[in-house]
Amino acid sequence: MDQSNTIEKETPTEFSIHPLIKERWSPRSFSEKTISEKEVKTLLEAGRWAPSSNNLQPWTIIWGIKGTETYDRIFNCLHKFNQGWAGNAQVLWACAIRKDIPNNDKENFHALHDLGLFMSNVCTQAESMDIAVHQMAGIDFKKAQNEFNFPDNYHVATAAAFGYYGGNPDVLDDDLKEEELKKERSRKKQSEFAFNGNFKK
Template sequence: MLKTNSIEKQTPTAYPIYPLIEERWSPRVFSNKAISEQQVKTLLEAGRWAPSSSNQQPWRIIWGIKGTETYDRIFNCLHKFNKGWAGNAQVLWACAFKKDMQNGTKENFHALHDLGLFMGNVCMQATSMGIAVHQMAGIDFKAAQKEFNFPDNYHVATAAAFGYYGGNPHELDDELKKQELEKERSRNPQSEFAFNGNFQ
């Protein structure tokens, strides 16, 4: 585990879980350490081996390393709120999925789920490398679709910011800094989402 984290986060799990899952979290500040193209392709390779419905692999990723034109093009598609912090990330992705099956005759209702599985693999691989991932719904999907020439049967669903743990939270505005410095992560208890029987 290569993680060097200047902010300690506690994950109060009800049951023991795999350490990479317990240690992963989504900062809004990152260290200045660069991420190489080889490291980006390692992350993509981890995602590549995610399961998908009928092995359709509907995910499509546009990636850019800080200092490149592609990075700036992705950044320009982000919503204003995310532009306020994401510029300190070393890598940006725009994450899309193909909405129909390979032959184009019917909708792929599982494509968004499969993109999520792809990014789950990416997040675990990144955490093992000491790299943090912050995923964002705040991307102008219409602007991104046009900017990157996606056909109509693709949807740009999310963006993701990557950087090594260890950024300075005092670079953020007061509200985001408060969130960043919170010691304990939180999740809904299992009783609110998992039912051994009927939905409750």
Template sequence: MSQTTPIEKETPTEYAIYPLIKERWSPRVFSEKNISEEQVKTLLEAGRWAPSSSNQQPWRIVWGIKGSETYDRIFNCLHKFNKGWAGNAQVLWACAFKKDMPNGENENFHALHDLGLFMGNVCTQAQSMGIAVHQMAGIDFKGAQKEFNFPDNYHVATAAAFGYYGGNPDVLDDDLKKQELKKERSRKKQSEFAFNGNFQK
């Protein structure tokens, strides 16, 4: 895949926010520049220090670098749509969480929230390193659970693709290429999700 100049996105924030958050976005093409095992472990270390309910740290990550057997095993668990682009990532993760508390009797209702906090740390750390992250709901979670020998009290929730910004969008189909090249990012207005009082529809 030929290299291109990284796409610069416009993020029209209503208030000034930290640049690493403002500049982060989720491409579907990546540079061919390798990501090392040390860099993967740096990302994992950032996630390791995320807050979690009762310090349970319920996240569990299976990771693979491109060219390895583990990378291929994760890739094979992805849904067809994501297989169409994720193969150009340099690193793939399968992200899971432990569903129950240490006593095994009570459900950990906050485990998915904690996995999200873990990945939030990872995304910010990755951005500081010039590495892009694209998280995916499209993973065969039952297949991945079996493939990687997760017990029944674990759930494989997502996958994540990592690579440096700067891939060639011409390798994508027309619809995805259009999304990739779209200049301005968008989000809901604060007034649609944050209420200083009662919930509003």
């Protein structure tokens, strides 16, 4: 890691958890250290072994390394807000799901869930390599669908930006820089979403 730009985060856990989970966060500034094709394929491999409903593996990933046409084509599909920082990333992905079940007209209701599991594996693998991941809902999915020739039964759900931790937050606009440097990370309390009994509001 580029120690000169290490941003310290505080993660107030209620119970002790694995450092690969605890220390992950989503930066918008990244180190200038490049990410190789082999590293991208290592991340994809981690995703590949995610569980999925009926082992349907409904994910498709379009990936591009900075300086290549595919990177620029993914970048051009991002919403303006995300274009404001995602160009700092060394690798961009557009992440899609197949919406239907093969050989069956039915909708695969668990496809988004399974893409989430895929990305969770990717995030954990990336963290173990000191690579940060910043996922994005802010992608023009119709534009991406056309740009990358997806058939109608696919949906481009998200994008993701990758880069080694250790970026210089000065490259960000003032608002984003402030958020980047904020120490404390926050989450709902367990008592707000987990019930050993009936649902509670």
